[in-house]
Amino acid sequence: MKAIITGGNKGIGLEIAKNLLNRGYEVHVLSRTGIDSPPDGIISWKTDVADYANTIKIVDTIGAANVLINNAGIMNTKTARDYQSAEDILHILNINLITAVRLSVHLAEQMAESGGGRIVSMGSIAGTIGHPDIWYGISKAGLVNAMRSLARTYGPRGVVANTVAPGPVETDMMKSIPEERKSRLKSTTINQRFCTAQEVAETTCWLATDAPAYINGEIIDMNNGMNYR
Numbered sequence: 001m002k003a004i005i006t007g008g009n010k011g012i013g014l015e016i017a018k019n020l021l022n023r024g025y026e027v028h029v030l031s032r033t034g035i036d037s038p039p040d041g042i043i044s045w046k047t048d049v050a051d052y053a054n055t056i057k058i059v060d061t062i063g064a065a066n067v068l069i070n071n072a073g074i075m076n077t078k079t080a081r082d083y084q085s086a087e088d089i090l091h092i093l094n095i096n097l098i099t100a101v102r103l104s105v106h107l108a109e110q111m112a113e114s115g116g117g118r119i120v121s122m123g124s125i126a127g128t129i130g131h132p133d134i135w136y137g138i139s140k141a142g143l144v145n146a147m148r149s150l151a152r153t154y155g156p157r158g159v160v161a162n163t164v165a166p167g168p169v170e171t172d173m174m175k176s177i178p179e180e181r182k183s184r185l186k187s188t189t190i191n192q193r194f195c196t197a198q199e200v201a202e203t204t205c206w207l208a209t210d211a212p213a214y215i216n217g218e219i220i221d222m223n224n225g226m227n228y229r
């Protein structure tokens, strides 16, 4: 059993990689900086997912995967007005959304041919709340719709595609958020704490493996009461 994780070399993605390894998967991790000396069973590939041509070449070299986790992502400390050029906008959309959707379609075709497979995308609470980084929020909302579309198109042929939408998680991505804002956000949760990367990984890997296939095109929110749908 083979799994591909974009952005699996640190943070949430690395926890997903370790979880799938423990479940017996051969795990392929795609990131710009890679993993130095990955554990046995985790294979690290270097690519910028914004470069789709190079990324798809790697994915085709890896060969038929049973699981795809679209986890690579960036968030900018920019407001809507700070995005001055189409290039700026396309950069974040390429990383967070466009490559993820193109990879998903590519692998869903293969999965459907071979009887099925599972895709999980890393969404975010940012996809529903109107995030200050407008294009980050849009990219996360787009993933939800893309997974739903794939579920409808490929679900009849055994492909299961879902989204996990966490609230804040203490990873490198959160380093740009001021402590005062983090405390304020934490205070809006039921348990006065952020989600851990391990908790997100557990949920993601459950959807990618043991979850009933009837859960298809869905979103699992993980924000501890910050934002009930």
Ligand SMILES: NC(=O)c1ccc[n+]([C@@H]2O[C@H](COP(=O)([O-])OP(=O)(O)OC[C@H]3O[C@@H](n4cnc5c(N)ncnc54)[C@H](OP(=O)(O)O)[C@@H]3O)[C@@H](O)[C@H]2O)c1
Pocket (backbone or CB within 6 Å): 006, 007, 008, 009, 010, 011, 012, 013, 030, 031, 032, 033, 034, 047, 048, 049, 050, 071, 072, 073, 074, 075, 095, 122, 123, 124, 125, 165, 166, 167, 168, 169, 170, 171, 172, 173, 174
């Ligand atoms: N932390 C949160 O509060 C939070 C909440 C909800 C959702 N999320 C989502 O969770 C996912 C993982 O984020 P994280 O919190 O674990 O942050 P992180 O520690 O910054 O990890 C981001 C991952 O994405 C990879 N990545 C970034 N740009 C890339 C590119 N151009 N090409 C290939 N890989 C790239 C990074 O690897 P390299 O830098 O080596 O390329 C890294 O593996 C993201 O999609 C994020 O939006 C995070």
